[in-house]
Amino acid sequence: MSANIRIVLVNTTHPGNIGGVARAMKNMNFSELHLVAPKKFPHTNADARASGATDLLESAVVHETLEQAIADCQLVVGTSARGRHIPWPVVDPRELASIVEPISADKKIAVVFGREDRGLTNEELHLCHHHVHIPSNPDFSSLNLAAAVQVITYELRMAELYVDENRDIRPQWGTEWDIDLAESADLERLFAHMEEALTDIEFLDPENPRQLMPRLRRLYLRAMPDKVEVNVLRGILTATQKQTKK
Amino acid sequence: MSANIRIVLVNTTHPGNIGGVARAMKNMNFSELHLVAPKKFPHTNADARASGATDLLESAVVHETLEQAIADCQLVVGTSARGRHIPWPVVDPRELASIVEPISADKKIAVVFGREDRGLTNEELHLCHHHVHIPSNPDFSSLNLAAAVQVITYELRMAELYVDENRDIRPQWGTEWDIDLAESADLERLFAHMEEALTDIEFLDPENPRQLMPRLRRLYLRAMPDKVEVNVLRGILTATQKQTKK
Numbered sequence: 001m002s003a004n005i006r007i008v009l010v011n012t013t014h015p016g017n018i019g020g021v022a023r024a025m026k027n028m029n030f031s032e033l034h035l036v037a038p039k040k041f042p043h044t045n046a047d048a049r050a051s052g053a054t055d056l057l058e059s060a061v062v063h064e065t066l067e068q069a070i071a072d073c074q075l076v077v078g079t080s081a082r083g084r085h086i087p088w089p090v091v092d093p094r095e096l097a098s099i100v101e102p103i104s105a106d107k108k109i110a111v112v113f114g115r116e117d118r119g120l121t122n123e124e125l126h127l128c129h130h131h132v133h134i135p136s137n138p139d140f141s142s143l144n145l146a147a148a149v150q151v152i153t154y155e156l157r158m159a160e161l162y163v164d165e166n167r168d169i170r171p172q173w174g175t176e177w178d179i180d181l182a183e184s185a186d187l188e189r190l191f192a193h194m195e196e197a198l199t200d201i202e203f204l205d206p207e208n209p210r211q212l213m214p215r216l217r218r219l220y221l222r223a224m225p226d227k228v229e230v231n232v233l234r235g236i237l238t239a240t241q242k243q244t245k246k
Numbered sequence: 247m248s249a250n251i252r253i254v255l256v257n258t259t260h261p262g263n264i265g266g267v268a269r270a271m272k273n274m275n276f277s278e279l280h281l282v283a284p285k286k287f288p289h290t291n292a293d294a295r296a297s298g299a300t301d302l303l304e305s306a307v308v309h310e311t312l313e314q315a316i317a318d319c320q321l322v323v324g325t326s327a328r329g330r331h332i333p334w335p336v337v338d339p340r341e342l343a344s345i346v347e348p349i350s351a352d353k354k355i356a357v358v359f360g361r362e363d364r365g366l367t368n369e370e371l372h373l374c375h376h377h378v379h380i381p382s383n384p385d386f387s388s389l390n391l392a393a394a395v396q397v398i399t400y401e402l403r404m405a406e407l408y409v410d411e412n413r414d415i416r417p418q419w420g421t422e423w424d425i426d427l428a429e430s431a432d433l434e435r436l437f438a439h440m441e442e443a444l445t446d447i448e449f450l451d452p453e454n455p456r457q458l459m460p461r462l463r464r465l466y467l468r469a470m471p472d473k474v475e476v477n478v479l480r481g482i483l484t485a486t487q488k489q490t491k492k
Contacts, residue, residue: 029383137275150393151400177333203485223469239449243489
């Protein structure tokens with residue numbers, strides 16, 4: 001998807017922000033950076049903030065006008081604050097991703113970001129099919145340029161990952177959970193053993209068990225222990241019982 | 247929601263990043279910033295990057311240790327790269343938001359971010375109930391600190407904005423959970439007690455602890471015990487130790 005999506009920065013003042021954008025893009029696996037009349041570029045501050053994404057700066061395409069930068073694009077989306085004078089289709093970044101994702105395999109798409117201090121002009125916004133607005137705090141709404149690119153590219157990447165049927169690339173446990181979950185029978189043996197050991201140490205009174213075992217069952221079942229964890233717990237119970245028999 | 251969610255930065259090297267984080271937070275309507283042993287703070291670079299969010303820097307709480315910063319929190323989530331040596335529950339930012347949003351009205355929550363160059367240590371990650379991983383490009387995975395905070399706080403804000411008003415009719419636990427969740431400090435006392443008791447019964451060899459405590463931490467943190475459950479477990483530990491002293 002990302003090969004067909006370009007990020008376009010219009011009239012950026014601070015080259016450090018261009019570097020920050022390059023880093024944000026590469027973090028989300030985007031590479032097509034287009035710059036419209038940047039104030040200072042290339043620049044050492046851009047390289048510094050890119051911190052390893054300098055390849056995107058080197059391959060960045062510089063244009064004189066926004067029209068040139070988007071000339072071959074089939075969907076153009078401009079970032080916008082709320083409440084422009086003339087109503088225009090506005091989406092949030094998630095809605096943008098749901099529009100872009102299905103067509104990004106074979107359509108060329110541009111997401112356009114304006115100046116640090118005043119965004120895109122109305123004329124520039126009127127070149128766009130849609131506007132995208134990040135739903136920020138109305139009392140403090142202006143994101144740093146690289147932060148705004150981070151949010152948009154993150155949503156586009158999430159849409160791609162969530163659509164991918166092989167969602168296993170995003171493992172639930174940080175890495176493969178290498179051990180099988182315990183089976184119900186394992187757990188029942190654990191709870192029987194636990195009840196016995198708790199009686200041995202006189203924590204559980206069989207004459208007056210109260211809600212102790214239901215509470216413990218609820219706790220351990222909630223955690224869905226794996227087989228090794230059950231073995232560890234049973235090992236602890238056995239070691240505990242050994243003490244009582246001394 | 248955001249009043250109960252604190253952003254915790256551990257050992258930040260560059261004060262500019264602290265400022266960038268403050269701006270990102272305020273953009274998403276968050277205000278609770280906690281700093282663990284920042285290298286340089288306060289600092290003019292922090293003020294400059296905050297660009298209007300200096301109120302968050304002024305009210306930031308500085309701690310000496312991560313344990314102090316999260317002591318009263320009931321859900322602690324640490325940001326993590328992939329593939330830690332011991333699997334731990336990992337969510338992406340959207341899943342994190344779906345966990346946090348329903349409980350943020352009355353639970354205290356911390357999202358913890360590590361050092362710019364090497365994130366959180368394993369020991370710090372083992373203080374956390376869950377880990378959150380931003381699904382970045384595996385070949386260029388490390389986001390700028392402020393960019394990572396931007397993505398997480400954006401997802402939390404989106405969850406709040408998107409929340410279905412009728413969701414409350416179907417409580418998560420079948421009924422109201424009547425006991426408050428344990429705080430991080432309660433849990434740390436539990437684990438310290440557990441380690442002591444397991445050593446007493448000679449199940450844990452302090453000379454060769456292997457991965458026993460991380461495995462047990464992971465199991466109990468996953469279950470998110472409430473305060474009564476923690477008391478029950480500590481009662482069991484005390485009863486166990488009484489046996490060894492006979």
